[in-house]
Amino acid sequence: MKTIIKKYGFLVLTVYTLGFTSCTKFLDESDPSNFTVENYFTKPEHARSSVNAIYASMRDPMSSGFGGGPWTMTEFATGQAATDLGQAVDSYFVKDLQNTADNSYGLNYWQNYYKGIGNANLSIAKIPSIPMDAAEAKKLLGEAHFLRAWYYFNLVQMFGNIPLITAPVDLKSDQLRPKQAAPDDVYKLIVEDLKTAEAAGLAWVDVTGRVSLGAVKSLLAKVYLTMAGYPLQKGAEYFDLAAKKSEEVIDSKQFKLFNTYGDLHNPAKKNMEENIFMIQYKTQIIPANWQELIIPYNKNISAYSAETGGIYATADFVKSYDPADLRAKEGQFFVTKFTNQDNRNLVVDLGGYFIYKIFDVAAHTSTANSDLNWSLLRYAEVLLIYAEAANEVTGPSTKIYDEVNLIRTRAQLPKLTGLSKDQLREAIWRERWYELCFENVTWFDMARLRKAFNVSTKGFDNYVGHKFSYGPVLTQRELLFPIPSRELRNNTNLTPTEGY
């Protein structure tokens, strides 16, 4: 009897199991060991992690090595940068104005910035449904909106007519192969996003390196200034908006200029005083990686084994500084001599003007592992945004002179005074060129002003027709970088950039 129960009991169990486990259910796999978009976004910490991911893409174009570095693209495009790194052909194509849509630098920006936008879109779509503290959610969404605006602001300036994607994309989405949006619409989103971030309850300063209210307002001021110029040419109204927004940052008294230029590349000064917003690095964890690119080719000056000569300033640009300008003096913004790696008492002539303002002294002399952050928005720029915008609205004023002269005084230059509106405009532009060089700012200024700095006249030429000091002449097509050929291949709804 017992055996019978055993036998039939087993049979019944088997039938039961078969009957109630339909085949489809049995293959429904969730992937419990990994997160998926469907099973994530259930806890407050998921909101934090998802916003963290948006930041990561800012680092990608900074990657540098023997193939060059995407971040140098907008530097070589100014005509003020030189290179000895023969194998980084993409640098030469940009520098010599022979760029093509195949350039990997442009592709890197396009790919990674859209990845950042994709992550921002995901956070913005999913965080509102997570049960969590409302104020915290609002702050996180503020960060996400700021970062989406940051990515779009850079992409629209570099590539012009770009797809505008504001929600997560999947296979069934009509935005999978999008058409290009008008730059006006992209800027509209950027401004909306920054206003959302502005109202998100963020602190004025965030020394941990996250988005702060100071960063939001500074970027918004920069966006307004850019909208006042090319290609939108929104003019006076936007100069006024830019002036007022930058004035809010100045009047907050949360930020100040560093006393020395050395602090621009001093790891102890991350995310404070002059540094409003930065790409975050930490030695031994995620070290900054552009150092090998900014030292001369194999002069044995550095603890890094790779010394590439990837980018340095042209002598023509450095020599255009006022001889009294502290920034152009040895060991301030530029360096022409350093010591030998095997004998630090032995001075090595570097053979060019290498960029000291982003040079990590400790990394080169001992660690080969950089602890620098990359500055994206600093207070000096905010002062110059204010001065430029306010001058357009009101003409020269004491306050404008005061702000510009803070920068000039630090450079040990005489204060500006008694200039006409036009003279002051050019004086402020010159200050931007001299103060913000090699920080991925100058080319963007050139594009919005359609002007280029002439190193021999020290005046400003029209962008189209401007001749670089080493020969090539800018044409209309160089107002934009070409949409990468890989993207054109995979999305036939896109129109290639004119002239490429």
Next chain:
Amino acid sequence: MQNKYLITLTGRADGSSKFGTENQYAFFPSAALAWRVIEEDFMKNIPSISNLKIRASYGATGNSEIPAYRALAGMGNYNVIFDGTRNIGIGTNRMANSTLQWEKTKQIDFGLEVGLFSNRLNFELDLYRRKVNGMLLEAPLPLSSGYASIFSNVGSMENKGIEFSVNSTNIKTDDFSWSTTFNISVNKNKVLALASGDIFSGNGVIRVGEPVGSFFGRVHLGTWGTNEAAEAKKYNMLPGDVKYKDLNNDGRINDLDRTIIGKGIPDGFGTFLNTFQYKAWSLTVDLQYMYGNDVLDRSIHSAEDRQGIANSYKTVLNAWTETNQNTSIAQIRPINAYYTTNNDSHKVTDGSFIRGRNLLLAYTFPSATAASLKLNRLRVYGSVQNFFVATKYKGYDPEVSNSGAPFDQGLTLYDYPKPRVFMVGLNIGL
């Protein structure tokens, strides 16, 4: 009846959780028919035919060889620094593909087996057509989506071919015998359809109407001469630079000027094996051949294009100079001048070859000798594996692939050469 007609029918339904919820199951039937004609009564009157069989088959099979969870929108880890410490970020990694399904192969095959003269001469012939639907590959996505690629069923391709083999005992006497085996496989591969245009996979392209594993690159025309300086300048080139063909005639040389410059998969291949036996001596000559395949030697990228930066082939001694302009090798420039390097037709050569796969000579001692040593069997032999390769290819070995990407056959970058092995051996049977 049972010996004359053979029928096999099978059917199986497979399910895999790797695929999208809409398409996890697929049914794979197959059928095979064979007619052993030799068993028919009318064959009894033809004594020279010792075997005759006709067969046909049709079958479907499935492939699910992709990593798990590719149908789901998996998220990935991102690291970020805040306050000088590592913070975890979780963000996008894979786009979901709920329609991901089995790759299905349908094959139809027709075969004929003939044996003549008590099977001293045997032929076997197979004709087949194999169609692969829903090829599982990583397909590129527009980057504006935030993703670079997605695992999907990208399209279909077909393989058509003939396989033929002969086994023959050419001579058989008491002291001497000679037998030959020859086989050949001829295959034609073609991509039939792709859901969204060309797929660039590794160094090749997958394009409708072309074989998979087609090499993709520029057409190398040599170098610009000093008398072409004006034309070279239009392309921002100097005399001494590599001259590529402006395929689309847009006045620029860029990635749009790439085309199919070769293919890694062969038109045909096979073996030719002869065995000779004379008294106690035996000799085996084993040859292998392949034709219609190209090799894309990417070692040239480093060894010719990067003169002065990397170690070079001695071919760079023939680099362009004012007095040596008829050359494929660009002028040697200072290290800080830029150089160009692209996959191009100069790096592609015909990889057809005949290889001496094995040459083996053996002598078996008479059983009396073996017995005197208290052994059952004693045999000595010497062999040379890979004893020659006849090919136009200049690299180490035309039968090469050291790339990990799918369909990258015939692609090499600093491959390790195939060794030639000399062996001497002794077989002892106790």
